[in-house]
């Protein structure tokens with residue numbers, strides 16, 4: 672393989688990894704949009720009712736099958752991309768990383784909130800959950816601007 676072929680192969684691999692990154696970003700964020708919605712409906716169901724049991728199952732499935740694996744894959748592919756292009760020294764990447772760390776914290780909070788709900792606790796009001804539900808949308812808008820426009 673001469674150097675031109677190697678370059679082409681590397682950039683193709685990079686493109687595939689980026690595609691995988693964005694696919695799992697979509698799964699992760701879609702799940703993060705949905706999970707607090709489920710919690711809102713869950714909290715409207717009477718405690719101990721069969722309806723509440725169904726919400727507990729749906730929430731656990733969404734967390735364990737979609738959002739947690741998707742988050743881990745987004746991180747894995749994202750860190751590979753960052754190492755490949757040497758993003759560590761770029762301003763946009765520092766801010767993106769900070770936002771993604773905060774979003775991962777939000778993810779962790781929402782996972783632990785679901786476990787509390789399953790134990791019969793209801794720590795936040797429906798209104799508070801609706802307000803928190805705005806966080807992934809705002810984070811996504813800022814992250815996409817940073818990664819595409821790269822303003823600094």
Ligand code: HEM
Nearest residue numbers: 693696745746749750752753758771810811814815818819
């Ligand atoms: C979890 C940690 C993450 C890391 C380490 C990371 C890192 C990266 C890197 C280095 C790139 C390549 C940029 C380029 O080729 O110019 C990239 C692309 C991208 N990332 Fe992430 N990312 C992460 C999470 C996210 C999240 C949460 C979102 C959206 C909410 C996101 C959205 C995107 C998009 C849309 C692209 C493609 C941009 C393009 O077309 O060049 N990433 N990511």
